[in-house]
Amino acid sequence: MKLQTQLIYAFTALLVVIMAVVWYVIYSLILDLLIQDEQRQLSQTGEILVDILNEQYGMMSNQQFYNVLEEQDLQMVLYDRTEDRVLFSTTPTQLVHGLYEQNDFANTNQTIWNLGNEKYVTSRILFLSEVSGLELILLTSLDDLKVVQLDFFLRLFLIFIIGVAAAILLAYFLTKRLVTPLSLLKQQLKKIEKRQFDDIKHIQATGEIKEVADSVYEMADELQRYINSQQIFFQNASHELKTPLMTIQGYAEGIKDGIFDEQETEKGLDLMVTEVNRLKAIINEMILLAKLDTEPNIYEPVKIDGQELINLVIDRTIPFVNEKGIVLHQNVENNITIYADEEKLLRALLNVVYNGIRHAKSQVRIRIFTTGELITILVEDDGNGISEDLIPTIFHRFVKGKNGETGLGLAIARAIIEQSNGSIKVDKSNLGGARFIITFPKA
Incomplete structure (x- = not known):
């Protein structure tokens, strides 16, 4: 019925x-x-x-x-x-x-x-x-x-019959007004089911039905973005995996057929090892991303001292900083505590800081401070910054800027930070390069 x-x-x-x-x-x-x-x-x-x-x-x-x-x-x-x-x-x-x-x-x-x-x-x-x-x-x-x-009863009964008829008509028009948006919304859901996102139309509704309809449209937009990101992910993943595999295949077949001399064979073997290591790094990061998205129980949040966290970041980046010949500044407000998985948050910050070091010209700056009920971590560099067209997708998988490596580092950082009830975004820094803004609620 x-x-x-x-x-x-x-x-x-x-x-x-x-x-x-x-x-x-x-x-x-x-x-x-x-x-x-x-x-x-x-x-x-x-x-x-x-x-x-x-x-x-x-x-x-x-x-x-x-x-x-x-x-x-x-x-x-x-x-x-x-x-x-x-x-x-x-x-x-x-x-x-x-x-x-x-x-x-x-x-x-x-x-x-x-x-x-x-x-x-x-x-x-x-x-x-x-x-x-x-x-x-x-x-x-x-x-x-x-x-x-x-006589009064007969008149009252007549009024009763008229009232019932009026009630049926009124109920029909009211329910039609109530059900029609639901029927139209059902049609839009069928389009979502068939992934016909371009044909989805907004319906005229009020009250709770309008709220449900708005939620459906938001869900459709998010689903469309997710499907598009998955398609881009598989395209990029296949490309990233295909390139080293083709290199390895080419040298392997050349060595097998004996078309390389001894020097070229040695060079090919070294290149094959390099590509295998690169392939291994990509696969490991893809596995980590999958775990971060699907296994929330791998997070073990604890209270982390802000100064100690930055000290761990600096200790691990000193060799890279010295190699690049840049200066790493830090400014940490006292008595800041972050509630997150320490190992994974350290991994996320290292990915962001390494990104800044790779693109910096002379300096990278790290700051931690509180504003209201939020803890903010800023990572800035004085490099060339991120192009405007790349900013909306910079945290997507296999999206690489100039001098990028696997294209998974920032995606992993975002997954870890969001799983820790935080958020990350990027804009232009006053130093001239990129500025990554990470926020967490106070522990």
Whole structure:
């Protein structure tokens, strides 16, 4: 069953239940209201009649008195409370006798009289004074009120039917407005499933559906970037692996066929060893990258002192610094602690610093300081910097700048830093070269 149909059924059922409860409550109360209203009208009519009769009571004989009551188009009983008997009635004698037998006329609190299955609403009005004991009791059959109740019920039922129909229409339009964006979003997800990223269109939606749609678009963009990066990765990887393999294959076949002399054979063997070592380095870094991305448990975060970390970096880069003939500056703020895997973070920083040393002309600067709730590590050089078109992809795999080696060093650095809840980015340094900005939350 489709979601729209389910929602229509749910909304309609809910409204039907609510309206049914309201209808039942109103139907139950309407009879009480009709009885109260009838008693009020009988009381008003009786009081007017009694006031007129009281004024003329001394001027009329009993027969005239009864004739006046008879002329009224009302069901009434003239009751003598002191003698507990009916003096006169405009209703049939059999009816009055039955009412008298089954009800206590003297009980003023009994407002509803019973006669078999029938009920009568009553209203009492005293004649002259309470001493006289004469009461005028007006009657109305409850069946007459039930006719009014039934008429009200029919009208209420008609309103109920119209309300249900309106509810179904309203539920249809509301659910259609709610479900249509979901249906359109489903179509976009099908396009994502088929990797038709260029055909994805934004849908018009509001509220939580819009948030879900935005998340889907972000997911599609990220998935497209991931697929593109994987394609570029495999292309670059195949190229990087293919080059040394072709070199090794060429020399191996030449040595096997004896087309090289002794000197060329020695040179070829040395070159083969170099290419094998290069190939081994590329494969090892590819394996490390795969582990960094897929095995979070290989990280063992500990608290690392910032100064000690930079000292380890400097100790390992001194030979390269001396070879290049440049100066390595450091400036570390006191009492800085980073929470990360020490060995892997050291590997990431060495990759970044080695990159700076390779491209520097005369100096590399390392700084660690805190800003707010962040710890920032800056690595700057005075080289030629990174070209603008290379900055967006500099941390991708096998993306190499000038004088780059495997193209995996910065990708490994980013993977380690991000797994340690940090981030890394690059821009232009005030020294003229590149500036790598690494940030971590305070430990």
